[in-house]
Amino acid sequence: MNASHEKKTRGGIRVQGKSPIAAPPRVADPQRRANVREGSPTNSATSTNTTKASPGGGVAVGTPPHENEDAEEVDRSARDRKRIGELEKETLVLQEEFEKELTLLSHKLTHESETAAFWQKKYTALHQAFLKTDTDLKVLKQETEGTEGRDRDVKTRISSLILDRDAFREAFNEAMGEVRMREEEGRGLRDQVRSLKEFISSSSKGVEQVSDEGAGEVMQRLGNGLQNWVISNFRRVKIDIESLPDEIRDQISELVPTYISIAAISKIYLIQSLISMVLVQKIFQSYFAGLSEDEAEKLKATEETLSRYGSAESLNQWRSTTLSILHKTAPQRLLAETDNTITSTLHRINTLLEAMASVSTNPARDTSLKTLISNAIDLARLLRVQKAVFSIIMPEILEHQRTVFDASEMEDIGGGSEDDEDVEIGKREVRCVTFPGIIKHGDENGEQAHLRNVVSKARVLCGPD
Incomplete structure (x- = not known):
């Protein structure tokens, strides 16, 4: 808003002072140009008429030519200044519209940048979670390779983790919701197997x-x-x-x-x-x-x-x-x-x-x-x-x-x-x-x-x- 205010202020200064738009060159009167091309017969006639002797023996004095030219020059200058003022007003209007459009586009660009940064951060977090899960699985596999005599519960859990990892890799690009559903399904299956083992183990301890x-x-x-x-x-x-x-x-x-x-x-x-x-x-x-x-x-x-x-x-x-x-x-x-x-x-x-x-x-x-x-x-x-x-x-x-x-x-x-x-x-x-x-x-x-x-x-x- 400050930048826009400064721009408008500067524009106002230009209106009060000298306009940045140069005044158009003087345009000669068409009749004058025609007289110049034809050898100025009108001026000659005017001069002749002006210098005719009056009946009293004097010379009749008419309107001097340079006064007409000054009047025409004044009219042209007034028209030019009016045209320059109109053009300056149009320029200010266009400048304000351009600034508004530029501000709107700047806001849109900022919003899109924030959105892109949000999704980039989201993707990075998901990718890190995937890498962490994969690393954890590899660590579990290394721990179980040289170990014998593990109970069936650990083996079942490892198998379930392998299945969960494969399901996670396949569904990662499809939807994160499906990945969470598969993980919950795997946890439920492991809980069922664990509860079943505990129940069978406790039931087999005695003849109950x-x-x-x-x-x-x-x-x-x-x-x-x-x-x-x-x-x-x-x-x-x-x-x-x-x-x-x-x-x-x-x-x-x-x-x-x-x-x-x-x-x-x-x-x-x-x-x-x-x-x-x-x-x-x-x-x-x-x-x-x-x-x-x-x-x-x-x-x-x-x-x-x-x-x-x-x-x-x-x-x-x-x-x-x-x-x-x-x-x-x-x-x-x-x-x-x-x-x-x-x-x-x-x-x-x-x-x-x-x-x-x-x-x-x-x-x-x-x-x-x-x-x-x-x-x-x-x-x-x-x-x-x-x-x-x-x-x-x-x-x-x-x-x-x-x-x-x-x-x-x-x-x-x-x-x-x-x-x-x-x-x-x-x-x-x-x-x-x-x-x-x-x-x-x-x-x-x-x-x-x-x-x-x-x-x-x-x-x-x-x-x-």
Whole structure:
């Protein structure tokens, strides 16, 4: 504002003083120029007329020529000054408009500079956060390379951090909001795994009865962990079921008979269904997970023999007491057989997935999957040592057989409500089972076998009519 005021003041000084615009050169009267070119006949005539003798013998005196020229010069000067004043006023107006426009553009330039500086600072901060996260991850990897005997919790966390780093790199240029969402998802997954380990560890310390809510919570966490593992590792992988070898096709068809129709709906649901069926067959349906087949058959035969002589309640107590002995010593005595079970289960799952999705072996992916398999073994053992009978529900979906949705035992992951009219009239059809459920028979003491409680519902996907 001071600069503008000074400029206006200077302009006013120029108006009062001498104008910076030079006066135009004098323009001769056209008649005078014509007289000059024609030899000034008019002036001659005027002179002649002026010098004529009057009748009285004197000379008649007319208007002198130089007085006319002075009058014309005065008129021209007045017109020139008037024109100069008008031009100076126009110049001042243009100068004020130019100064206003210059001030406006200066403000805009300042605003744009501040905006550019803000976004540059924002980008620098985000880039520094990315570099810090990447550096922290490299430090963690260096610390774990030469260390053996780390517990599974640390391995799971490292794998999750690697996944988070990859997700962060991919989503950094897309949106920072998505990065924060993935980090929260990773932290939630680590918390679920940590809570699951703590719960299984505390439950395996003694022969204590687990509540229905506790067993259901562990089963739900296991299902969530499997879902997150499939999404993290196979959400961008394409599957090809047309070119499968006959042997692999037969195995997949045995596990999931409707795999072709499920693949058309979602590859994620198909992979979850395959892994869930493998876990049910290899772990949950075994007599006691981690026990050799010969020993398991012997105990099973003994239980069948005792069932002919004793009541169901006493048989449940015998099974709980016997398997509790194995459960206490399982971490030491059954370590080798447990590792074999984990390895064989992992091998079968990888064989099916690598043939179907054309993916190679990934150590980080296998490590997190081993953790899920180990958690499934711990849960299966915990359920078997209970006096009540816990059974796994995994409905088999066949092409030629229609399976109707049962709201009491199933949970529709497709978003259907239990209050829908299709549920009431039994029209909702189950297309796929992505994770099994748990049903409890009897009470905590192994008695009242007629009691039945759904501890955890099976996760299914229903289709339209």
